Amino acid sequence: MECVFGLVGNDFAVVAADTSAVHSILVHKSNEDKIMILDSHKLIAASGESGDRVQFTEYIQKNVALYQFRNGIPLTTAAAANFTRGELATALRKVEDQMILESCKSSSGVPLVLSHYNPYFVNILLAGYDKETGPSLFYIDYIATLHKVDKGAFGYGSYFSLAMMDRHYHSGMTVEEAIDLVDKCIMEIRSRLVVAPPNFVIKIVDKDGAREYAWRESVKDAGVPSA
């Protein structure tokens, strides 16, 4: 089960996500990066259905870039979070029509249409740094509940990481303290979750931008053999 969690430090925000891509009992790969760099100072850590995760986060990324091209200034983290939330909320209730195949048309020749909802099953933690307001973390779940938080988590791992963060988190943590707490959470997930993902990626965003901080690997994928 996918584990994503994050927290806000004194002038940075850090998010961690597991890196396994799983279908039923099969692990396709264990180095799948689920934290997208949205723009220079934003990270989007997403968990949920893999097709939706990739398509939706890329859609958000491209729209955030379009805003910057059109307006000359980047979106704030709160604005990007509200935009993301709006897109999830729209998809939640918008009716999509699917045309039924030619062979299944009704006797009078009228095309049959299947109407259904098509929500995105993606849970998101959006971390960012704004010059004016500093670091921030937004919790956005798949039914478009938006809340600004100091610490957040999704998935079965959240039962362990949230508890760990409730115990050890305090506002204004340094990078060292925060990474130590992230490692504590990963240790807890690894030892207590029955189908624990082996590898994690940690990314950080601060005044210098969004970047990958570290990987925590206990299982390495076999390399692709050269042709």
Place this chain on the structure above:
Amino acid sequence: MQIFEYNGSALVAMVGKNCFAIASDRRLGVQLQTIATDFQRISKIHDRLFLGLSGLATDAQTLFGPYFCQPVIAGLGDEDKPFICTMDSIGAKELAKDFVVAGTASESLYGACESMFKENMEPEELFETVSQALLASVDRDCLSGWGGHNTYRSKGKDFERKDGLSGTKYLTHEISMDLFF
């Protein structure tokens, strides 16, 4: 899975003497898990009107299209007469003279309000009553709680400015109650 109980909520509004109070809990949860303890359920529409939305949090955040939400409306009407009302998710109104409740803790809230309510309470006493009723009720409901937000509004002094503009000052007190062990 009950959709109205997905996030958990507790809302109450009460009428006093020329004043009203509206209070909510602060928990945002996803079924059994607590996500945040600082969620705002009550919005100020304008100086004399407050709206609280219980039920599904995502619908409370969607403009022009709440579905699984139960609003609690509190305000000062004509001649500053306090007004409260609640309705269900499809708009069945309940106008009450004394108090209205909503949320997962509504049954406890009915009991607590019924026993603690008195007619024509002054603002300070009304605030205390609403706070105690809310805290007592959410303590018996695992899906709501983690403290409360209480807003009470009363008509303050009438004032007149030098340029001839006259008006009424409204006293609003917003208090956040922390969880008391």
